[in-house]
Amino acid sequence: MPGYYDIDDIIMEEEPISVVFQVGAHGVGLLDPGSETNNVENGAKVDLPFWLAHELYLRQAVSISVPACFSQKTRKEIQADAACVDLRIRCPYFYELGCKIVPLVSDKSIGSFLHYAFTGRYKEILSKSHSASVVTVPKFSTRLTKEESQLFEAARSSMLAFKKWRLGGSRLEKASILGRKRKTTIPACPSTP
């Protein structure tokens, strides 16, 4: 589970969410690029990182609108074929963000939509990761979100390690630092008179 120290969690919370301010805010005009004064008006639409939006939501200062990656267009695409949708371009932290957004937004169907998308793609991940062929991998793995690609990598690396072991060879590996030849010639330097 993500925690305070989890790097992926921290990076995920940087994702921008568009919010609508419910109250006017003074002195933070920096957040709204369209404001002339140093204030944010009531009802202004601003893009904030998730951690800020979450805090302001708890103080009931903003209302959070559904991010673009959960829009109807994405839903249609995922319903058509879950495995081919390139989720990394839309939002590399698709699932984590969705999980965090669910209690905050009024749209209640996000949770089941995430579950549906994940189940669909999971089958593909399962079959592709265990086949351990180098060819099909690059095309498919660029479409996965961070969480899915961790899953994929875990399976693939353990499969590759097994294949490597099966081929045989000595159990002792030579340290890579020994492979480089040491330079025995002194590099030429200008002679100082």
Next chain:
Amino acid sequence: MAGQSNPDLSVFSAPEVEFLAEDEMVEIVPNIRMEALNMICGDFGPFFPQIASKVPLWLAVALKKRGKCTIRTPEWMSVERLTQVLEAERESSREFQPLPFHYVEISRLLFDHAHDDIPDLYMVRSLIEDIRDVRFHKVETGLETISGRTHAVKLKNLSAMEVNIVRPFMVRALQAFYRHDSPQMIQQPRTMGGSRPQAVDRGPRRDLRPR
């Protein structure tokens, strides 16, 4: 294990599982005479030429490399037994046949070091490969069916190396499904009768093997 930068990945690497497998006992037929070996893990009795004795696999391989013995193939590694196991694996689509826990590692070690002691070497090798493929395919098809309701996955008679391969993937997949399928994520529509308490739906038990 040692030196793993990411503790979430597999606990054992493949050579480590092989190392653990070397503790299995095998029968050897020494061709020299040697007195008893007293080791920390046990005493391995005096060796007389042509008298079979049981030793751990690591000792057997060490003696074999020095040309001091021949290794007798374990009785599960004969062509008839393996053909039986392969047939049974192919027939039952959900069960795994009982095989020695370290059969993959033992067979690989014997192929590498004692290939002249095994009758029908190529046949045995291809049979073991086929058995391994069929079992792994079964594991994969079983994994396709897990969902958020799966509380535990039971895999009976799976061998050490196979478990080691699927362990990181399965752990993460179960965690991911648990996160996505928790009741607060899938919020039921409020039109259901509110007075009825929602008991936790445990769902069907997902065994990869029927009890």
